[in-house]
Amino acid sequence: MFQYRFAEVFNGETFFVFLRQLVARSGGRKLFLIIDNGPCHDLGDDGVAWLRRNKRRIELFRLPTYSPDLNAIEGAWKATRKFTTHNRFYPTTSARDSALRRTFAMFRRRPALLAGLVRRWR
Secondary structure, three states, rough: OOOOOOOOOOOOOHHHHHHHHHHHOOOOOEEEEEEEOHHHHHHHHEEEEEOOOOOOOEEEEEEOOOOOHHOHHHHHHHHHHHHHHHOOOOHHHOOOOOOHHHHHHHHOOOOHHHHHHHHHOO
16 A cells, blocks of 8 residues: 655644544555654654554554664655656646656556565565
C-alpha cells in the first residue's frame, strides 16, 4: 500500500491525521509502521491514547537514532527525487506538488519501481 498526504506543515498533528487515514484505508489489516525519530512523528496525548485504543489495527516501531540506512523510505525518497525533483525548478509549490502527485500515481501503478529499493526490508 503506497499512501501519502500533503500538508502545509508536517508535525505531530498532521502525522496523527495521516495515521488515521492509513487505518481507515487499510481494509481491516493490521499496519506496522517503521518511523524515524523526527519531531514530526511525536504524537500528542490524543495521538498516544488513540494508538493505545487501536493497537490491534496499527503499531509503530521507531528506528534507532541516526540510522537512515535502516529506513526503507529512504529508497522511495531517492526514486522520488530521481523522477521528480532532482535538477528541476518548479515556479510554485502547487506545480511541484502536482509533479509529486503524478510520480506517486506512477508508483501506485508500477510498484516494481520501488520494490527493488525496499525489498531487503520485506
